[in-house]
Amino acid sequence: MNETLHPALLPLGLRDLLPPSAGVEAEAVGRLMAVLASHGYDRVKPPLVEFEENLLTGAGAAMATATFRMMDPISQRMIGVRADMTPQVARIATTRLLKSPRPLRLSYAGQALRVKGSQIRSERQVGQVGAELIGSDEPSADVEVVALAAEALGSLGIAGLSVDLTLPTLVPALCAAFGIVGEEADAVRAALDHKDAAAVAASGGAAAEVLGKLLSAAGPAKPALAALAQLDLPPEAAAERESLETVVRQLEAAMPDLAVTIDPIENRGFEYHTGISFTLFAKGVRGELGRGGRYRAGSGKGEPATGFTLYTDTVVRALPPQEPAKRVYIPVASDDTVAKKLRTQGWVTVAGLAPVTDAENEARRLQCSHVLSGGTAKPV
Amino acid sequence: MQRNETLVLALPKGRILGEVVPMIRRAGIEIEPEFDNEDSRQLRFKTNHPGVDVIRVRNFDVATFVAFGAAHMGVAGNDVLMEFDYPEIYAPLDLGIGRCRIAVAAPQEDANREDPSRWSRLTVATKYPGITKRHFAARGVQAECIKLNGAMELAPTLGLSRRIVDLVQTGSTLKANGLVEIEHIADITSRFIVNRVALKTRPTEIGGWIERLREAADAA
Incomplete structure (x- = not known):
């Protein structure tokens, strides 16, 4: 039983994102993060891996069965790969940022890993974009996070958005x-x-x-x-x-x-929530775009907190069809300043590296919509 | 990525269909005549509601279509729902049709002789490996399931397994094959099921159909 592994085969639930999807996802994440930042949510970046004990306390306990674990050869303690970033951000807020003024607004974007996918979503690596509002139990804080999630998704042009509120x-x-x-x-x-x-x-x-x-x-x-x-x-x-x-x-x-x-x-997935919680859906899109709600940040009694996490793979599925970028082929030895100017106007330029006999044909071969000819971009 | 707005209702082929169709009709859905043609190769059918189409699939597949949101509503037995335990399916309505039970059966002499409390593992032939594993795990026994799609009753006598887990309606098939029902797992009826996202994003429409089906089921 020594089957050769095909070089393209990946473990279940993991995948390569190719052009243009990888670019579309990165841009969507960037725009979501920009909306969060514009509302005063400052970005934090927790590590991929943490001590299991810290990762799985408080609100993190819900992810215990979903977390990949290994032994850290240096500390000889168990460490876990994050399956969800919210507990990490809550940890940061209640330890290193304990002295920062409340309410504390934090945002984050990153990848999380789960030991297995769900029945209808096999993905084990999930991209997350989220915001947490820590230190307030005002209803206005609940309103702020729901409205912020909706505004962020709306900024991507996602239609038919709906939010389902629940009291776990x-x-x-x-x-x-x-x-x-x-x-x-x-x-x-x-x-x-x-x-x-x-x-x-x-x-x-x-x-x-x-x-x-x-x-x-x-x-x-x-x-x-x-x-x-x-x-x-x-x-x-x-x-x-x-x-x-x-x-x-x-x-x-x-x-x-x-x-x-x-x-x-509605209770599933909200086992550790302590108040108003919500799920975000878009009409006709399988799965949830994100979810969030009230929890206690930190160990013990903790601080009142609320927030949300968006799942980038579902968010990308919900995006309206994208206009492909205008791509122009620049034959070798063209005037450099023209290409530069086109880029400032939002064009994507693809430089030729060697002379070709038929530039128009070469442009098509490289999936360019235009070719630079006589100082202007001409459609091919 | 806005898909077609037509609601898709998935109905199960076979045993229950004869009871389901009149109920669907009482709820005000008339399916195009081709649906009744057993030889038809058509799989998707129009109804008197331009916004509602019907598909006819195997009963296990009804749950799958609805769980993944490919169909928005459907009719499935709770045997199928228990087997998959899909969190994406809501089963708001018991239609009270397709009544039977799911049970463990064994040859009479084995049932008399054996002491199941001493078991650590057991082979079971079944169409329901999920239900079977959970049922036996709950009392500390690992069930090794042999998945069969029919003729389960042959398995114990031919030495394939010691037990079977299957649907029982009258018990006559078991009896004809020298088996007895030794444990009742659950009562089964058909449920009206809906996809979770569909209910959340189109609550008025889907809620309306649930109400109409409820009236149709109550009238039965």
Whole structure:
């Protein structure tokens, strides 16, 4: 069994990005980061690999099963390759930047690695662009991050954007109030995750009625809020509902064109979130563009924080079709200043290295749209 | 990357289709006549709603099409949903049709003689390796699954496996092959399923269809 490995074969879930995709992705990341920077989110750059202990504490614990680990031969401790950058940024905020004034706004872009992909997305290396707002529990902070994520995606021309708001703490609060624990709570959770109304009714016990109403409340923001307002919730859950109302109201004022839906029971992937959370979708695009929400930054009780992460591979899939750049072939020994001038005007110039008999043909062979001839770019 | 706005409804071929179509019709969807032609090579069908098309695929594939968002809605048994456990599928509605159960079966004499609490591993012939592995893992047994696509009942008598996990409707096939049902895993019915992203990004439309199907199912 010594099969020769094909030189192009990569391990599952990893890939080469080729032209033009690699360029498109890099440009999209640059534009997203520019929007974040313009709102005062300063960039940080954590390392690829960290001590496992630090990487997987607090909000990072959710990524424990997704993290590649190895032993660091120098410190003889376990180290992990980041599977998500948010815990790293939270660590930076609560350690090295502990003395920086709050609210602290940080942004980041980089690659993360996961031991396996999901059933519908096999990618194991995922590009992330994100922003974290640390040190404020005001609803205006929630509004800011949702609006910022939407603005950043909007700046790329992504159409049909919608944001789904959720309260991951609502169901646990209800279960606790109705005394649903252990396996019973797991069964309720599984039924809610699949939006299986029949199973919710069967496993919900005393909470079945209110959970059923929560289930059917999901949908566009206005009717969903109205339905939520009808519910008789325990005090803790009622407080959550109130802050959700505030956030939706402020968000609608800030971004009237953004489609907002509410799903009060969405929980998957939000296990470590502690308040209003959200997922970003675009119509017709498979998968999520990004997600975010409230968590506690740092170990122990931590600081209130919220933020979001965008997944660059999905973001790129959602981009409108790109206009290919104008490319002009510059035959060897052409006037250098002309090429320079064309570049300043936004052209891409491709220099000939040796004389050719048919410059137009050569331009086409090198996938140029134009050729420099007589001092101007002529279409080929 | 704006795709066509037509909603795609995936329906399963075979056993359940006869019960599904009348329910779909009660919900106000009339599929073009070619759909009823068993010999037709057509796979995608128009309906009386210009914004809704129907595709007819294998029951396992209904879940796959919906999970990946290639179809927005579908009808699938919860055996298929349990097997894949796709997080991208919501199953908001139990249609109450296609009733059966998924169960473990074995030859009568084996069932009498063996003590399963001593097992560490077991070979099982099944179409449902995911469900089978989870079921046995929950009590500390590794199930080594042999994937078969039919005629599961032959496996124990021919020495392929000691147990089978399969759908049971009346139990007559088991009986005819000298097997007995020894453990009930779950009750199965068909569910109306929707793709998660489709529900989030088109809540009014998809929510509307869920309501119409709910009324159709309640009326049945």
